[in-house]
Amino acid sequence: MSEPDLQALREELEGLDRRILELLRARMEVVERVAAAKLESASPLRDRLREELVLQRVRHAAAEMGLDPHEIERLYRQLMEMSVARQQGFIASLDSAPLRVAYQGVEGSNSHLAAQHRYGGRRGGALLTGHETFRQAVEAVQRGDADLALLPIENSTAGSINDTYDLLAEGGITVTAEVVSAVEHCLLGLPGARVEDLRQVLSHPQALLQCASFLRGAPWIEARAEFDTAGAARKVREANDPRQAAIASEQAAALHGLEVLRRGIQSEAVNYTRFVEVGLHPIPCPPDTSCKTSLLLVLAHRPGALGEVLGELGRRGINLTKLESRPIAGSPWRYRFYLDLAGHAASEPIALALETIRPLTSELRVLGTYPQAAEGSSRAQ
Numbered sequence: 001m002s003e004p005d006l007q008a009l010r011e012e013l014e015g016l017d018r019r020i021l022e023l024l025r026a027r028m029e030v031v032e033r034v035a036a037a038k039l040e041s042a043s044p045l046r047d048r049l050r051e052e053l054v055l056q057r058v059r060h061a062a063a064e065m066g067l068d069p070h071e072i073e074r075l076y077r078q079l080m081e082m083s084v085a086r087q088q089g090f091i092a093s094l095d096s097a098p099l100r101v102a103y104q105g106v107e108g109s110n111s112h113l114a115a116q117h118r119y120g121g122r123r124g125g126a127l128l129t130g131h132e133t134f135r136q137a138v139e140a141v142q143r144g145d146a147d148l149a150l151l152p153i154e155n156s157t158a159g160s161i162n163d164t165y166d167l168l169a170e171g172g173i174t175v176t177a178e179v180v181s182a183v184e185h186c187l188l189g190l191p192g193a194r195v196e197d198l199r200q201v202l203s204h205p206q207a208l209l210q211c212a213s214f215l216r217g218a219p220w221i222e223a224r225a226e227f228d229t230a231g232a233a234r235k236v237r238e239a240n241d242p243r244q245a246a247i248a249s250e251q252a253a254a255l256h257g258l259e260v261l262r263r264g265i266q267s268e269a270v271n272y273t274r275f276v277e278v279g280l281h282p283i284p285c286p287p288d289t290s291c292k293t294s295l296l297l298v299l300a301h302r303p304g305a306l307g308e309v310l311g312e313l314g315r316r317g318i319n320l321t322k323l324e325s326r327p328i329a330g331s332p333w334r335y336r337f338y339l340d341l342a343g344h345a346a347s348e349p350i351a352l353a354l355e356t357i358r359p360l361t362s363e364l365r366v367l368g369t370y371p372q373a374a375e376g377s378s379r380a381q
Contacts, residue, residue: 027079028086035087039098039125042116044107045087046129049234049256051080096124102137102146106130108230108252110207114181114275115150132227134163141279142172148279150179154322156272158209164276165326168296168367169336175294175368177277184271185211187262188233188253189245195261200224202232203247211247213267221245233258274373285369291344292321292372295354297337298328298363306337309357313341316349338367345369 038045055073062072091098101119103111112130119126129146131137140146153164167173185207189198198221201208205225208215215223226232229248236246237256245261246252253260276294285291299305313320322340327333343350345366358364 024079028083031083031086032090035090036125038087039091039127040121042101042118042120042122042126042128044112044128044130045091046084047107049106054080091125091127094124098122098125098127099148100127100129100146102129102131102140102149104131104134104137104151105204105228106230106234108233108249108255109204109228110181110183110249110273111150111152111275112230113249113251114179114273117181118150118179118277134167138167138173138278148176148277149173150275150277152206152273153276154274155183155206155210156270157266157268158206160324161206162326165324165338168276168278168294168338169326171365173278173280174282175276175370176279176283177370178292178373179275179277180373181273181275182271183210183266183273184249184264185229185247185266186250186253186260187214187245187265188236188248188256188258189261190236190240190242191257191259193242193245193259193261195245196220197243198245199243201245201247202226202235204229204232207247210266210268210271214262214265230255276368277370278368282368283370285344285371289371290342291369293341293343293345293350293369294367295339295341296363296365296367297339297357297361298334299337300360300362302360305360308360312353312356313339316353318343318349318353336363342372 035045037043055076058076059069059073062069099119099122101115103109103115105111107130109130112128115126115128119128129140131140134151137146137149137151141149151164151167152161154160168175187195187201189195195218198218200222201215202224203211203226207229208223208225215221226235229246230252232246233248233252233256236244237258246258247265250260250263252258297309299309310320319342320339321342322338324338325335326338327335341350345351345354346369354364354366
């Protein structure tokens, strides 16, 4: 048997290395096209679920090929970081920078679908990034990692979303727009699962509240709160338990390989969620647009102060479209009030009203003046 030709083997390895590099270059070219498609469709730059599915696939393939699956996973994690960096570099090189939008949840959640509907097709594109909490989405704006955040603030069935009101009270952000989205909730399970065999349903607390009537009619199903609707769908897929289901959108079912067991299970057939877009700076409200102004106020400690405030608004013909109260932390039985008014803060009636009611308050802030959304301006199913 002849001795192996070391030089020839090295040359063969160099040829293989060259092929690997050529394939990596081709992969990065596809990655750039993916980034462009994500901008056009207003999809998140990073999809953690897909990354995990890719890693799972390559681990299995590596094992079948006699390679160490752990080392291959480590290699692919690095490759994914390279791909994300390539996408970010591609985005930075564009003449028209995309709008960076933060939202709470993962791809397929109602917040993601509302953001996708609002920003999809924008000239220059939109880069959506999901966060686990409302606070993290707002902090991304405050750090400069995002230009705007889109947050749900109230639902026509379940009422106000207090976390968003509390974040507005902390300051540092202003309301720049609103979106009203019709929401249809679906019961999602594994393919072949039956409603009568379910024992647990997962979803965001707001979605569970919005589907309270359905849940009361299925007392054998325990409701469990999760941070996100689409995230709940992902957990059901991962658990692979036919007794477990999620309440989420039809898009979340398609995304996670689940089946729609029941459609439109929200308590009210007409179910809307209002979202507010927040940023660091106000955006001018177009002069030919119906505007809304949001206020935060803390009343002076005197009898009848709230009645005087409301009376002043009424005397000036200002339409009060929303009144919400939230307790002030550390001050038992004291409250902040949030008011939505029809009109621009700089218009004469509202400007004069604010000047008049200021002495009745210990704090008065304009949270934003922005275009008033038409009902059903977006649809998140």
